[in-house]
Amino acid sequence: MQLLKERILKDGRVFDGDVLYVGSFLNHQIDTDLMDKIGNEIATLFCGQKITKILTIEASGIAIACATARYINVPVLFAKKSKTSNLTSDVLRAEVVSYTHHNISTIFVEREFILPTDKILVVDDFLANGEAIRGLKGLIEEGGAELVGCAIAIEKGFQGGGDELRQSGIDVKSLAIIDSMGEDGIVFRD
């Protein structure tokens, strides 16, 4: 998606530890118009797939999931990173290794919201090593639903997670894939 790539080049900042900071427009402060266009683009990429639900993970996936859901006209479900008092006891759970937070955590969704009749699109803002997506896939499998595919705003291609998921048969579509970033700038995959 050319508009997103241009915005990354304009406003993205590369921090130590392979961190791409896009908090000025994507996942801390959110450019409402850009997010709307991202949602439209993802809906177009997965057009005709009979999706029944969009699944993401709190917190930064929620905005992009909601933007996409408006164009597909389905509910959003976001996995929670802690089992708060406003979850029931009947939950699906999966483990996720977080690249950003340097830990292993359990994610949860209410069992009643993932059904064997569901065809689910996973949406997230970032894909790096793919662990969050694997966790969300685990929730979908535990609920007996079908994973239609994954839509990602920014994939850090050099970390390999996206290609591993594709090789395992998942339809992963990313709007911007970064092959390298550093002193020479950010290089996108064609």
Add this chain to the structure above:
Amino acid sequence: MQLLKERILKDGRVFDGDVLYVGSFLNHQIDTDLMDKIGNEIATLFCGQKITKILTIEASGIAIACATARYINVPVLFAKKSKTSNLTSDVLRAEVVSYTHHNISTIFVEREFILPTDKILVVDDFLANGEAIRGLKGLIEEGGAELVGCAIAIEKGFQGGGDELRQSGIDVKSLAIIDSMGEDGIVFRD
């Protein structure tokens, strides 16, 4: 907002400890069409206020903030509950007592995203004792910006936080105010 009140009566569940569970449509699974109408309603309530930004807190405030931002055509900024590696060192911070999680936490936003020229609308899914709103107000004050008002989907009026904030001079508008809930059902304020 009649549509929201009807949905609370239809799908809300009251759990022990004054917990109103609305995870089937508002803050875990999200009804995309309802959320869009909530955003439209909030934008109408604060019409003409020259808002420059919407501020919320992760995670469950993000969907309603984004839905509102589409109608006001401003960016969303969400406060983070932990200082992850994708925040810079120059942040604003405030303390928040969480009713749901039974703890005190610090919330953060990047300093550069709250400016003295900003007129900020705070948006959240729930208001109970008002601690989250007080924290967000603290961030706005620390950044030298103006708090235009607060828009809330569901206010638990019987916990008093909303009325305390109103008495302190803040323009708090809630789409559904619950005066009591329990064995006799849910009673809304007129």
